[in-house]
Amino acid sequence: MEKEIVLQSTITCPNCGHQKEETMPTDACQYFYECENCKEVIKPKDGDCCVYCSYGTVACPPIQEGGKNSCCS
Numbered sequence: 001m002e003k004e005i006v007l008q009s010t011i012t013c014p015n016c017g018h019q020k021e022e023t024m025p026t027d028a029c030q031y032f033y034e035c036e037n038c039k040e041v042i043k044p045k046d047g048d049c050c051v052y053c054s055y056g057t058v059a060c061p062p063i064q065e066g067g068k069n070s071c072c073s
Contacts (some may be wrong), residue, residue: 009056013039026061
């Protein structure tokens with residue numbers, strides 16, 4: 001049975017704490033994200049492939065599929 005991939009993730013800005021639900025891209029990692037509240041451009045933490053893996057409620061689709069940073073290597 002194929003695992004269902006979740007595309008909705010709520011990002012929490014590490015600068016101001018603002019949260020917003022976003023739809024993750026399925027074909028690429030999102031390395032930059034601009035907070036709509038404070039306009040801070042956030043980047044992933046060291047070791048994470050994208051902003052969803054660092055600050056989202058759900059890991060990005062390639063990681064959900066069992067990949068290991070496959071979308072960024």
